[in-house]
Amino acid sequence: MPIEMSKYLGIYVTEATEHLEALGRELVELEKNAADSLVDSMFRHAHSVKGMAAAMGYEASAVLAHRLEDIVQLVRGDRSKLNGDLVDLLLAATDALMEQVRAAAENREAPQPDELLGRLTGTVSALTGRAPAPTRVLQAAPPTPSQPPSPPADAPAGASNFHGRWAIQLRVAASCQVPGVRAFLVYKRLCNAGQIFELRPPIESLRSGRIPEGLISLELETSAPASEIESLVKNIAEVELLSLQQVKPAAVEPGSQEPSAASKSASQEAHRTVRIRTELLDYFLENAGELLLASANMREWGKGLPAQIRTQFNEGVDRLQLLVKDLHGKVMSSRMMPLASVTDRFPRATRDLARRHGKEVDLVITGAEVELDRAIIDSVSDPLLHLLRNCVDHGIEEPKQREDVKKGPRGRILLGVRRTQDRVAIELEDDGRGMDAEKLKAIAKERGLITAAAAAKMSDNEAYLLACLPGISTATGVTDTSGRGVGLDAVKKAVENLGGKFEIESRRGRGTRFVLDLPLTVSVVNLMLAKVCDEVVGLPITKVLGAAEVDSGKLSSSRDSTFLPHENSLLPVYELAALLRWPSAPTSGARPYIVTEGEAGKVALAVDKLLGQEEVVLKVLPAPLQLIPGLSGVSILGSGRPIFILDVPRLLEHELAAS
Amino acid sequence: MAKRVLVVDDAIFMRNMIKDIFMSGGLEVVGEASNGLEAVEKYKELKPDLTTMDIVMPFKSGIEATRDIIKENDKAVVVMCSALGQESLVMEAIEAGASDFIVKPFRSDDVLAVVKKVLGEE
Secondary structure, eight states: OOGGGGGGHHHHHHHHHHHHHHHHHHHHHHTTOOOHHHHHHHHHHHHHHHHHHHHHTOHHHHHHHHHHHHHHHHHHHOGGGOOHHHHHHHHHHHHHHHHHHHHHHTTOOOOOOHHHHHHHHHHHHHHHSSOOOOOOOOOSOOOOTTSOSOOOTTOOTTOBOSOEEEEEEEEEOTTOSOHHHHHHHHHHHHHHHEEEEEEESOHHHHHTTOOGGGEEEEEEEESSOHHHHHHHHHTSTTEEEEEEEEOOOOBSSGGGGHHHHHHHHHHHHHHHOOOOOHHHHHHHHHHHHHHHHHHHHHHHHHTTSOHHHHHHHHHHHHHHHHHHHHHHHHHHHHTEEETHHHHTTHHHHHHHHHHHTTOOEEEEEEOTTOEEEHHHHHHHHHHHHHHHHHIIIIISOOHHHHHHTTSOSSEEEEEEEEEETTEEEEEEEEOSOOOOHHHHHHHHHHTTSSOHHHHHHOOHHHHHGGGGSTTOOOTTSSSOSTTHHHHHHHHHHHHHHTTOEEEEEEETTTEEEEEEEEESOOEEEEEEEEEETTEEEEEEGGGEEEEEEEEGGGOEEETTEEEEEETTEEEEEEEHHHHTTOOOOOOOSEEEEEEEEETTEEEEEEOSEEEEEEEEEEBOOOTTGGGSTTEEEEEEOTTSOEEEEEOHHHHHHHHHHHO | OOOEEEEEOSOHHHHHHHHHHHHHTTOEEEEEESSHHHHHHHHHHHOOSEEEEESSOSSSOHHHHHHHHHHHOTTOOEEEEEETTOHHHHHHHHHHTOOEEEEESOOHHHHHHHHHHHTTOO
16 A cells, blocks of 8 residues: 555455445345345445555455455346356455455465456456456555545546536434325435435335435436426425535446445535544443533532522522533433344345355345344344354254245345334244244253143243253254254343343244344443352442452451551451441452442452453442342343342442441 | 215214214315225215225225225325224225324324325324
């Protein structure tokens, strides 16, 4: 890469990644539906990456992308050339390109994809009967910042026609009752006037009315003059034309526009969004939660104030609480991510799995734009992938077997997401062989996991959950063997740790449906875990100032108190077990202490063992546990162990009051 | 000259309500139809400037009737009368060539705003 290009590296990585992700998705889609628009879009992605890589001086990437583009172009001309092996090859090329982009981002050498390039070149030659054209790669002068990254190496010169390309921004009125239909109407009208690109939000979101703040942006390629576009939009009620700007004259080749269009929309996007480190978001949430608590405490203190200043004080606290609540809500919403960020890779995973097993499977995803808290997204990602694998591996039958039971050779998996008020249900459903409740019960009985009486009372849906018990599997292939029990066990635990519910419905021979019923948001806290009297407790890490293991001989005593020397001062030592009123045996020798802040300054808490840090989902204390002083919540650790989260200042306060 | 309107709905109640709204807005209701078949016939006969079309009707749905009317005249202005929850049907009607839609229960101002816009009177 020429040195001057380094400043474009960030945008190159971002955009190339987006293009390659889209290309990967579309390749998977292509096998089911080789629509013109899809092939065109794939061509544009390959073309854009080629142009950018060439401009950056990444020769191997540019050549790979060029071969991809060549092959897509050939498919565009003749769909009969398309087959599973060709898609495999294109996917491999996309993966290799992605790896190269990652390598560029991390400033390391990417492996040279010589073997792959050989196959790609061989394929192009075989399909066309001649060697592919050389790829032009920029080695020296970088483009000036005001120009798009790269003039495509092989764009036809002077091929523009009379068409114009317009960037259009619209807003659907907030009062509109059916924004989805309104937006769709606008979309249709503009479609009639020309060709639409860069539609945001995408059409599926528009149709279902998910239009943040009613804002729609798109680019329209049309021969119509500005006035005509204007009146087109003006003739639609509840829609406001915010801006209409000519982008630039379009060229004939669909790909040749892409680099500039893409970087333009990316820069538009950049004005409205910034990337934030997730740790920072966690920090915001934690502190916003602390602020809520602190303002609630202030209200308590206000009760002790003289009447003449209490009113004023309370007004101030009211206002503060309102602001803090609003802030907390906003922080919560900033943590929301669409489930698509997880499910986007599923079509590819399904395809690869199915091909490996010699099965044919269609995955249909709906509702992936529903947004969930980042912590939930992180936690359901692996379980969902596991369930998907389960459906492909075990649920869906071989094509031959399916035809024997008159199902049609292609299996179908539906991944649907539904949102209600404050919960979201993720459903994964296959039309495979289903599960056998009786068999599951029999095995659970045999292993001594349930009694015969319990088995007799158990409903089928309850019986399916037996598959979640560690080690259960039915050997006949009805739910199949390896790992299924263990895996479902992990899925159930992950869902329950988030405060959700996991259910299985199944019909023999018809299919299985997994339902993950989840909360929309969670509070996440980072805890310092400690063992006290064989129990594990957690302290919010924000409250922990330090930890040390100190020999009892190093402590200083005065009358009935003990002190821990810490950073040039002596901290009063409290037995955490004693504060919690838990029975404990006296110990001697070295033991760990946690330094934390009490109402009256730093204190050292003696514990039995430090267990390290863990990020957990905070749950409120169910009644009557909230009456116990010094507990601020409960949580379930990754291991499944329930723990109490301590509020040390309250605990100390209570201790002082008692003595 | 006042714009001429054909009102299609299987409920007399709805037809009367729409007629009142149109009359208050200075439009002339030149005909009515109570199902899709009748709607297409009346359209051919009256050549109105605007047709309001209910979706769920006997014999022939509003969507099919719209399709037929557009086949007859691709410049025909058909406005769908829909209820909340019929979003996908309305989108289907738009695919079929409907120019716009109004949402029940009708509010006079909203209906007239949509209609005037779609007729290019604003």
